[in-house]
Amino acid sequence: MSNITLKKISQSLGLSISTVSRALKNHPDISEQTKKRVRELAESLEYEPNAFAIQLRTKDSRIFGLLVPTVSNHFYESCIQAIEEESRKAGYTVIILQSGDDPETELANLRLCRQNRVSGVFACITPNTSNVQPFLKLEDAGIPVIFFDKVPDFEACNKVCTGDIEAAGIAAERIIAKQKKQVLAILGNPNLSITKKRMTAFKAAFEKNIATAKLQIVHANNTKDAFDLTHEAFQQAKRPDAVFCMSDEILAGTMKALQLLRVKFPKEAGIISISNGVLPKLYYPEITYVETSGFKLGKTAFNRMMSRLSGSTFVQEITVESVLVEGGSL
């Protein structure tokens, strides 16, 4: 009783398999009456086409592989959500594979994609991925690979990234517009390329304007660091009247310190951060942030995939633009 096939339906109805197949696909060759009979029986038997047989025959799996270091991350989550959502709407299924930042697991996951004859791969590579060859081989085999967020240096591939530079600039402009005088900028690990980019952009914005503001830049490797640094800064003689947090990780630490010190924002100090938006909305007032939306990035990556699938072969790097989301913290 479990598995209904076209064959079974055709036998019950005294039709051929092909007729049943065509009837269910609303093929013009089949009479309305026959279609009706077939549809009704299929319905009542709860027939579900065997996806494997279909792909074996048609060579179109309608499956995307989604490679990601981990699923437990605000930013990736929203990417995943976007990609999965759009894919489902477009009739694709997504299989998500986590590498745990281990290049070997990543490779195994990539093989899984090949075995499942995926229609395309979205990949956010690990920091340790040195060899992009396996990915490019997929491209050679006609399977589009869209890199997102963490992308390889290799040029000839499709990449979708966040606008790191732009985002920091926007935040800086905003602080300047608010005429803040004593600005504390908490950035991440200075070795990370993302940190470098954001720092230069942030500084540049201040230098470009006749900034009367005093700028204090510090680096935090984690939430705890950010907590300590903020705590320290707000016990100086001259307290900051604005804080810029480069990431969620840092914002979390800063906010914790501000809660401890009962600093009232935006009155005593303004806060602005770069985020995908989840964390800033947890506070009251909500934190003003420059959105680097994983969601938007996911959508863009998806669109890129679709245009690749429909023939476009143009290779490019897309940057999703950042927008300022006003909370009440600055």
Next chain:
Amino acid sequence: MSNITLKKISQSLGLSISTVSRALKNHPDISEQTKKRVRELAESLEYEPNAFAIQLRTKDSRIFGLLVPTVSNHFYESCIQAIEEESRKAGYTVIILQSGDDPETELANLRLCRQNRVSGVFACITPNTSNVQPFLKLEDAGIPVIFFDKVPDFEACNKVCTGDIEAAGIAAERIIAKQKKQVLAILGNPNLSITKKRMTAFKAAFEKNIATAKLQIVHANNTKDAFDLTHEAFQQAKRPDAVFCMSDEILAGTMKALQLLRVKFPKEAGIISISNGVLPKLYYPEITYVETSGFKLGKTAFNRMMSRLSGSTFVQEITVESVLVEGGSL
């Protein structure tokens, strides 16, 4: 050049398809020498077996369906991570489908699982899922369904939940031990079995003790509700001196309201919640919570699935135990 099949290998080697197939599976019928030849050619050609053809033939997809309201949720994330990780180790692939809390999408996703002839389904249902029949039909077809976290009331099915009763009990005991007098308990949608359980347990704990405390129970469907309800409660003549939040979703709303009203905790009011631990650590002082680990829950669900797949038909509800994690909020 793209798709290598057994046939192609067999032709290059002057062997039959079956011999090549057996050679790659290390079948004893094949001589070592032949195996070696086959393996080497397969290797150099980068042969990858066609998963679809295999499943069509063997009827074993080695795919799990993972149904979840959304992937963007601290708790689900950790469940997903655990399930995906374990599955991969066991040679299974996971396809993750989000319902967005829409029962219709959920149903569509379930169909997708059937079409892909999944080996099993992990399901965390939406609050609005009224009809469990479609899930049970999968069971009838021999496909195990393991419900986790948000599970249906229906008894004859496999469920893995957090220790709802236990966790709520622990939280209640804690509040009682602190001799709170005016307790606000914010629970979720009253239709959810998880809500019902937590509520009864919470109430029971209060009734068991010679509770002089006044207990006010309200229901929030989302973060916004929780914000409003908290805001309201703290503007009553008699303010709560303790708040119990049933979930992260609720805690987020409550904390936002408390920040708005500048309620000092734990001095003016104690807070305790049930959480997986990420959110509580964002505040200062950190929120005291009863930990219900999504990770642990995921692992348990996976184990349950495996034992189902290996024959066990015993239907049961498993509860993963909860522990109290002291913050400074109560």
Next chain:
DNA sequence: AACATTTTCGCAAACGTTTGCGGTGTATTT
């Protein structure tokens, strides 16, 4: 040398679809 055994391999069917092509029967046109 005849027979029995074992090793090694190939044949062919099956899994559930899709689809090109051809074959009926009926209606329409000359």
Next chain:
DNA sequence: AAATACACCGCAAACGTTTGCGAAAATGTT
């Protein structure tokens, strides 16, 4: 009445595997 057109449907091959069964070749036993 013959020819043409059309509507409707079935045959059979193909997709890439796995696997029971049988066959040939090699080896071992009397």
